[in-house]
Amino acid sequence: MDLIPATFQFSVGLKTPLFHSVQLVLSWERPQDLLALPFIPMEMGLGEDGCPYFEATVQLDEQRAGQKLYWSVLGYGPAGSLGPLVTLEAGEPSSWDDWNHLYRCLVFEGRPTREVYRFCLARWLGANARRPSSESDQRKIEFSVWAPFAQRVELVRAKVWDWTNPEKNLFAHPSVWERVCGGYVGDQGEGMEEEAIPMTRDPKGVWSYRDDSYERWRARAYLFRILREDGSLVYRTDLYSRSQIGEGYLNPRGRKYQGPVEALEGSVSASLVVDPESVIDPSHPTCLWPEPQETFVPEEAFWMEEFSTEFPLPSRIEDLIIYEVHLGALGFGREGAGTFEDAIQFLDHLSELGVNAVELLPLCEFGDGPENWGYSTSHYFALEYGSQGRDQFKQFVRACHRRGMVVLFDVVFNHYLPDAERAEWKYDSERDEHNLYYWYEPGLGYLDNGSSGYAPRYCEEMVRHMFLSSALVLVEEFHVDGFRVDLTNAIHRDNVAHNTPVPRANLFGCRFLRELTRTLRTVRPNLLLIAEDHSGWAAVTDREGPAGLGFDAAWYAEFYHSLVGDAPRGPEVARLLWVAGQGGDGPLNLQQFGSILSSTSSRTVVYHKNHDEAGNDPGTARTLVTAAGGAEYLTNPTARWYAEARARWVAGISILSAGIPLFLFGEEVGAKEPFLYGQVLPHREDLIGKRSGEGAGLFTFYRDLIHLRRSHEVVRRGQIEVFYTHNVDRVLAFRRWIESTELLVVGSLANSPYTHGYRVSSPRLSSGSWREIFNSDAAAYGGHNVANGKTLLSSAGGEMTLLLPACGFVVLQRSEG
Incomplete structure (x- = not known):
């Protein structure tokens, strides 16, 4: 029996030493048997790319020539447990949850062979x-x-x-x-x-x-x-x-x-x-x-003093308060798009505001100039040069970390730059079937998925691996703390060719998203991963099951449409702020919104304003404009007072919900100008100037409310129950509780205050004494100070009477005494 040497290498492609006790597993029979077979230790070396690799050489029987040999790699990583280091799935998926294919396969040719699995491609290509x-x-x-x-x-x-x-x-x-x-x-x-x-x-x-x-x-x-x-x-x-x-x-x-x-x-x-x-x-x-x-x-010297013991970074998704910002909209008071230098100067504003997560609109290389939104990536490893590029982004990340803020990076894997003539489009072949980076379905054409361009070719492993590697580089070289992945339902659900469903593309889309989250958590177990997903599919945020897509949380668009609702929706959607902003004292569908609010959790990202719905989507506007019924009414002092009070109301309900709160830059000072694709600079507002001027009251409100959420574990991690809604009175009440700690939030969108007291009645309201700890109508915020003060309020028999401001809310804490 002649034995033939075969060498197997696991090439990490990242400089940081992440893995140890790495072992090779082989099977001639079935890939399912891999974990039941003896493990072969792999020796560590340093590759010419400057990164670790692990390698083992085994002797194969020449008589097995022509047979399939399955192999995989296991090892210990930052999570501290033994797990698969081959994170890409092999073969053709038969269903969305067909995940257990973490191996490679070769046909043994009866001669010396060398097989390499590359964890990250960035130091190879x-x-x-x-x-x-x-x-x-x-x-x-x-x-x-x-x-x-x-x-x-x-x-x-x-x-x-x-x-x-x-x-x-x-x-x-x-x-x-x-x-x-x-x-x-x-x-x-x-x-x-x-x-x-x-x-x-x-x-x-x-x-x-x-x-x-x-x-x-x-x-x-x-x-x-x-x-x-x-x-x-x-x-x-x-x-x-x-x-x-x-x-x-x-x-x-x-x-x-x-x-x-x-x-x-x-x-x-x-x-x-x-x-x-x-x-x-x-x-x-x-x-x-x-x-x-x-x-x-x-780079080692640059990152040496990255963190501050005075301002620790949040590590759990429920601890985040996310500030969504577009770099190109900064740079107040000068010509041209904002840069990372502007962003670093802006961090003092965010530090005082109290947010602890900064989510940047996409910054990988895109077209149409630096003020563009960035949702059309051409080069996934390059930072947009017009924003000052890669080194300045590292300085920004370091500055955020020193202030206790995590950086969330927005990535777009559902389409490319539409005009990708020198990038992905027909890179090495004119034939549609060989258009490497795009999914082309013979007889049907290129795939659409509801995004702004053709769908990537998710069935091609090299395409998926390019996306994964770019994310690994952002973690390894730029120290980003997490990702917001754009429109994931376009990847796993919505692939069609001229309205004809292409289920195979959806299956490979599921595979890609699993591979993405699996790969990233292999190197950073506590990485924060958020999906912009509008499918409502529970698998998106399933981290426990191996077939789940593995995200921490997903955007909850229904929350926005019910709470704010300036985008046209049917009568079944509450659209609270939009209806209130139209004037009148008619009923509001708080009952419908209450069911939405009750569904918030640490797996949902809630928002009262984001980049899509601040004027770009038809019917939408900045929160203050919607609250006033139109920008033209904001010049009237009375109309503006009501607009600010309603704006405080929707921000408060969002930030005090059980979801992960997010809001768009400028909301904290009452920005009025629309945020429009292709017209960012003509509508840029000086947020720092507004903070010391007409937006001072709103800024103080946001600062104090954010402090309330960050300083009360019950708001960040507690359960939620909406126990009272009254559509005609425009009143809503919900409780947040964890163990023996309990808060009540009671809000009114009525245009007149309940100065003689409002009675909340519900069998789910427990008996006890309550003290007001926050009031959105405080004079410091521009309100009329309709408050319960330091008076202890009592609830008994499922009833409580309290003062409620017009278009305001109060937060009550159960008194221990």
Whole structure:
């Protein structure tokens, strides 16, 4: 019997040492038997990518040639328990919960073989440094791109020069950024530096080129020139690029371009070689590009003082109070879109407000300029250059952490940038069936899913793995604390081709979302994962079952539509704020809203305003505008008073619910301008100025209410019960309790106060003594101070009488005495 060596490697692709006691499992029979077989220890090594790997070599019987061999990898990670490290599922799913395929499979050919499973692809594909082979050697660089249908791939350097240099030569010294030109190669090769460099293909369709000197390529602009399957020659950006050089709006559409790089749209501009292991030192700011080497510090040094013992980070989803902000809308008082520098300056405002989670609208490279919302990603590993890019984002994350705020990153995996001509679209083939990154259904066409573009090809493992790897990089290199995943129901439920359902795409969408949450929790068990999901499917937030999609919480849109309701809805939806804002004293459907409020929990993200419904969706507006019945009424002092009181009411109900509260930037100071896609800057408001002016009362209200939630465990973790609603009186009451601690929230949207007392009657109201601890009508908030004061209120026989302000609420705490 001849034995043939076979080597199996688990390549981590992340620098942080995460795993230990890693073991290989093999099975010739069935993959289900893997865990029942002996484990083979794997030896740890350090790869040329600078990341750990684990490897084992076994001897295989030559007579098994032609048979299938299943293998997987187990190990101990940050969670502290033995678990699978192969997080991608294999094979064809038969149902949405067909998950148990965490293995690889090879057909043994009877000769020495080497199999590699890559946990993260970011240090394999793209432009990456390679460790020197000896201390006297220098770092090398390797460029790699997946293009399985290409006939030929070449590496192309794009010319970049200082506009004062008529010869358009490369920099002898760093230049002022505004003078940097080029960064684009036309379809006929205009703007290309020197000759193209041939790349070599491996059996899996990955093309590579290695150079002996990393420094020769530092901050150099490059593209790939691809001879596609049909013989057409195209230029493509690196989808694993850590940076795209452009930051503007201009797309040359293949024509010759010699203008400034700051005018170029990033999605079509050249990719840049970036060293992820160094960070620009914020104490050495520079306006030069490429940045001088002395302005960088090692990433380990940069992150050394990341946290503050005075301001610990929240680690549980129910502890979050989320502030949703668009970077491009900052930068008050000047021209141009906001930057990370503006965001860092804005953090003092958020610190005083008391929020502990900042959710940023998407910032991976997108089209149409830096003030765009960002929901059209072209490059998932590159930070939008117009926002100041990757190093400034790291500075922002560090500044948040020092203030006790987690950073939630919004990612879009349901479609790409619609005009992805030099990115994902027909990357290496003109054939629809071979359009690598898009799901094309023969005979039907490309898949839609209710998002803003065609659906990704979730059945292709390399596509799913690209998304997963980009998220891992955001955790590993940028230290983000969690993700909000955009429109997940588009991924797992809504895939269609011209209205014809494509169930297979939905099954692979479920698989991808499981893989995403499983992979991320393998490296960071307490990572905060939120789905924007409108399906109501319980599996989305199922973390216990292995087939669950694994998110901590999902957006609860029904809460918003019932509480605020400025988007048109049917008569069965309460639309409380919108109806109240129309004027009159008619009944409100508090009973319907009460059932929605009762369903809030730590698995629901609740909001009274988000980016979609602040003027962009038809009928919607900022909360204050909806509360007034229209912006034109806010100039009337009486109408404005009622608008602010109602705005406080909906914010209070949201923040005091059992859900995870979120609100859009500017709500805390009464922003009035709509937040519109493509028109962010014309409607930008100076939030800092409003805070010290007409928005001062609202800011104080938000600050105090947030402090109440953060300082009372019963609000963050307690149960909820709506025990009283009266549609005609416009009164609602609910209780929050945990163990022996209990709060009552009683609110009224009546236009007149109940100054002679309002009787709440319910058999579910327990007997006891109560003290008012919060009142939305306080004079400090701009209210009329209709309050119960320090008087102890009593409840007995299921009844209680208390004072209620107009369009206000009070919070009562059960008195221990």
